[in-house]
Amino acid sequence: MSALNAARKYFSNAIIIAELELRKIRHDQTQIWVRMVQPALWLAIYGLTMSKLSGISSFIPKNLTYLQFMTPGVLAQSALFVAIFFGINVVWERDLGLLNKLLSTPASRSSIILGKALSAGVRGIFQAIAVIILALILQVHLIMNPLGIIGVFVIIILVSMCFSCMSMAIASLVKTRERMMGIGQVMTMPLFFASSAIYPISIMPSWIKPIAVINPLTYVVDGMRDLLATGNLHSLPLDFLVIVAATILFLILASLGLKKMVS
Amino acid sequence: MEDKAIVVQNLVKQYPRVKAVDNVSFNVDKGEIFGLLGPNGAGKTTTIRILLTLIAPTSGETLIYNLNTAKNSEDVRRMCGYVPQDVSADGDLTAYENVLISAKLYSMPPKERKTRIHDVLNFLELTERANDMVNTFSGGMMRRLEIAQAMVNRPRVLFLDEPSIGLDPNARRIIWGLIKKLRDDFGTTIFMTTHDMGEADVLCDRIGIMNRGHLATLGQPGELKAGVGGDIITLNSSNPNFSQKIKELGYSSISNSPDGHCDLIVNNGETLIPHLLDSLKMSGIQVESVSLKKPTLDDVFLKYTGARIEEGDSFAETRRARRAFTRRTQ
Numbered sequence: 001m002s003a004l005n006a007a008r009k010y011f012s013n014a015i016i017i018a019e020l021e022l023r024k025i026r027h028d029q030t031q032i033w034v035r036m037v038q039p040a041l042w043l044a045i046y047g048l049t050m051s052k053l054s055g056i057s058s059f060i061p062k063n064l065t066y067l068q069f070m071t072p073g074v075l076a077q078s079a080l081f082v083a084i085f086f087g088i089n090v091v092w093e094r095d096l097g098l099l100n101k102l103l104s105t106p107a108s109r110s111s112i113i114l115g116k117a118l119s120a121g122v123r124g125i126f127q128a129i130a131v132i133i134l135a136l137i138l139q140v141h142l143i144m145n146p147l148g149i150i151g152v153f154v155i156i157i158l159v160s161m162c163f164s165c166m167s168m169a170i171a172s173l174v175k176t177r178e179r180m181m182g183i184g185q186v187m188t189m190p191l192f193f194a195s196s197a198i199y200p201i202s203i204m205p206s207w208i209k210p211i212a213v214i215n216p217l218t219y220v221v222d223g224m225r226d227l228l229a230t231g232n233l234h235s236l237p238l239d240f241l242v243i244v245a246a247t248i249l250f251l252i253l254a255s256l257g258l259k260k261m262v263s
Numbered sequence: 264m265e266d267k268a269i270v271v272q273n274l275v276k277q278y279p280r281v282k283a284v285d286n287v288s289f290n291v292d293k294g295e296i297f298g299l300l301g302p303n304g305a306g307k308t309t310t311i312r313i314l315l316t317l318i319a320p321t322s323g324e325t326l327i328y329n330l331n332t333a334k335n336s337e338d339v340r341r342m343c344g345y346v347p348q349d350v351s352a353d354g355d356l357t358a359y360e361n362v363l364i365s366a367k368l369y370s371m372p373p374k375e376r377k378t379r380i381h382d383v384l385n386f387l388e389l390t391e392r393a394n395d396m397v398n399t400f401s402g403g404m405m406r407r408l409e410i411a412q413a414m415v416n417r418p419r420v421l422f423l424d425e426p427s428i429g430l431d432p433n434a435r436r437i438i439w440g441l442i443k444k445l446r447d448d449f450g451t452t453i454f455m456t457t458h459d460m461g462e463a464d465v466l467c468d469r470i471g472i473m474n475r476g477h478l479a480t481l482g483q484p485g486e487l488k489a490g491v492g493g494d495i496i497t498l499n500s501s502n503p504n505f506s507q508k509i510k511e512l513g514y515s516s517i518s519n520s521p522d523g524h525c526d527l528i529v530n531n532g533e534t535l536i537p538h539l540l541d542s543l544k545m546s547g548i549q550v551e552s553v554s555l556k557k558p559t560l561d562d563v564f565l566k567y568t569g570a571r572i573e574e575g576d577s578f579a580e581t582r583r584a585r586r587a588f589t590r591r592t593q
Contacts, residue, residue, distance in 0.1 A: 009370070016367045023364075024355040027396065097349025101412075104315045104345040104422075105368040106337050262317055 010114075013107040017115020022122060032123070036130040039078035043071065043134055046198070059203050064229050067140040072152075072224035073197030075131050076217055079124040079156050080191060083163035085184045086120050087171030094261055095177075103262060110255035113168060117251065120164035121157030128156045148227040151236075155227075158243045159220045163191075165250035172257025196221050216246040267326075268293045268420055268452040269314065274323035276309050283309040285476035286323070291469075293419075296446055296453040298467035300460070300560065301568075305473040307456035308348065311422050314454070315345055327420055341369065344413030348424040348456075352408045354398030358389055361397060361408060362415050369416035379415055387411045387441065403434025410441065414451075421445065423455040427462055439465055460560035470560070472567055479567040484560060491558040491566050494532030496539070498525045499552045508546050512539075532557070 025032060050056060051066040060069045093099045102112055132149075135142060171180050192198075194208050195217035201209060212218050223239030226232055269291035276284040284306040291297040299307040312318045314325055316336035325332045332339045352361050362380045371379060384390050387407040392400070397408060406426065413421055426442065427435040443466065445451050457463050463470050464484050471481040480487065498509075500523045514527050529535050532555045543550055 012370075013368065016364060019367075020353070020356070020364045023360055024353070027355055027357075097347045097351045098353060100312075100317060100347045100349070101345060101351040101409075102368075103317050104340055104343070104347075105365070106341045106370070107368050108337070262312075 010108060010111045013111040014114035014118060017102075017107065017112050018118040018122065021116060021119030025119075025123065032126045035078070035082055035123075035127055038081065039074050039127060039131045040134055042077060043067070043074045043131065044138065047071075047074070048138070050198075059200055061200060061202075065140070067135070067138060068142070068229045069200075069225070070198055071131070071135045071140055071142060072228050073195075073221050075128055075152070075156065075224055076159060076195070076197055076220045077192055078127040078131055079159045079220075080163050080217060081188055082123060082127070083120050083160045084167050084188050084191070085181070086116070086164035087167035087169075087174075088177050088180045088184070090116070090168050090171050090258075090261070091175065091177050091180055094175075099258075100262055103258070109258045110251060113165060113251060113254045113258060114161075116168065117161035117164045117247075117254075118157075121160040124156045124160035125153055128153065142228045143231050145227075151227045152224050155220055155223050155240075155243065158240075158247055159217070162216055162243060162247040162250055165247065165254040168254035169250055169257045172254070172261045175261070191215060191217050194218075196225075216243055219243055266293065267291065268295065268328060269297075269454060270324075270326040271310070271314070272324045274310065274313065274325060275321045276306070276313060276318070277321040282476050284313070284320075287473075287476070287478045288323075289471055289478060289481055291452060291454060293452055294446060294450045295468045296442065296455070296466055298463045298470045299454075299456045299473055300458065300463045300470050300564070301456075301473035302458055304475075305458075306476040307473055308424055310473075311345075311424055311454070311456060314339075315343060315422060316340055341416075342419045344416060344418035344421045346406075346409045346413050346421070346423045346426060348428060350405060350409075352397050352400075352405050352412065354396070356397060357394050358384065358397055358400070358408050358411075359393040362411050365412040366415045371416065383411045383415045386414070386444075401434070403430050403437060406430060406434070406438055407441065410438075410445075414445065414449075417449065418451065420452045420454060423453065425456055425458070427457075427459065435462075442466055460564065464560050472564055474564075474568040480563070487560065487563045488558045491562045493528050493530045494558065495556040496527045496529055496532050496536060497554045497556070498527070498539075498543075498550055499523055500543075500548055500550050502548045504546075505548055508543065508548050512542055512546075514539075 047067050047070050050070070056066050060066060090099065093102075103109065132142070167180075167184065170183055174180050174183060190211075194204075194211040195215050196212065197217065201212050201218070204212060219239040219242040223236055223243070226234075226236050226239070267290045271290070272288050274284050274287045275282070287306070287310065299310060301307055309318070313320045314327060314332055316332050316339055319333060327339050328342060330339050352358075356364070359380065362383060363376070366376050366380055381390070384393050387410060389404065389407055389411060392404065397405065400408065410423075410426075423442065427438050430438065439462070442453060442455070446453055455466070467484060469481065469483055470487065472479045472487075482490070502508075502523065505523045506525060509525055509527070514529070536553060536555060540550055540553065
């Protein structure tokens, strides 16, 4: 009973922290709009241009068009690119003293991290909606099954949580905003390129393939591609398992790191 | 020990390069305003953070209302409120939202929440600005909001880390009034740190003076000042027999410069001055100027630590204090 109570308190604290972040977004919505620009460019410019290359469709599995293949990749990318810099917020809050105050409340460290990760997830949803709408405008044929879309949103929330926790864990080691900015830059591209976001793993240089296999983003893209493009859900349970496991791992690391951050 | 709000015993915090807190012990009574006084880097904030379970002590024990802070960290945090030294109200939210989030994090029942938030905003005279964004607030208002956030839960112990740092004199006086009122109206035990002697003198029932991790002395402000040894009367005269006559009258001068300047340590300086001047006049010595200095906590600090309180700030701390100041006054 008390374990149940503790769990309830843990999650309700996390939701309060997420509420705090979301209230901030409500007061200043510009960031939401600005962040829609980058994925839109990937899809509308990069995607459309690449579709014109005559040979490209022969590498794309299961008779998908390139835009069908790529849309889930852009969804993953939009979540990744925002989440990977999330640690900067935490460093900023540490510098401001907000973090100290948050830590002096009864909320546990990991519920604070979980709450922040959840808010990153909700931010990711806004972008995902924008990407899907844009894809529909570009007449990309996506499977618009309500359950499938819910599944995509769940994956978006998880991937945002996963990489924002990774970012917060790193933030606790580097401790300055400038370094965090640099590390974010260094990490995004390898994570992005060593995944099946914009090309299939089969045509990657062979030395990258092992990295793609352990890259959580690969599973994120795969899961969303199953739900939105191929409709073949065989590997979906594995995708979810990997994403959830990675999220929990980084949640734990970030929670441990938070302690170090203020001492 | 049962009736103490805070018990600190042999507390040590060792960092890789410096012992931030070095074997410190003291108690704080319930309903007391207790001040830790010392320059930046003396170990005050570290002590607060250990009490609030934000960092773990290297050794020693701390109790808040008989709960061991290391073992019952969540329960300890639940009955404490904390106003950190840095600006900690969230500028991207309204005042009401700031207090609302605090109330929720302390799991206040939703039924009570609304009235409590209104009460606390009213108490701190922020009702009119409740729905304004905090980044439009002045430093003093932000401080009041931060106190509102800490008070909404009605904590038994309120920790204030440098409550008036970076505030203008007027805002400072308002904050002082509120701190006293909190204790008087709610019986809240208040544990504060400051490096401002005046603030400690005005507010605190008892003061502990910290320097370089040690607790140098502890007592009521009056006691500590009396311990310095009395008032200082400074006299100036160009009469060559001046210092000689002072000695004949039975006073000992602590500094005796040839240009006719005498510092005397006495009790009740203000009643003594007329007699002293009369005696000197009768001996034919014209006194040109006289001044009386009552001991301040600054003198207390000087006596127990051998340094003025302005000294000893490291570069990083000075920069931090300046930054906090700029942020509050923007």
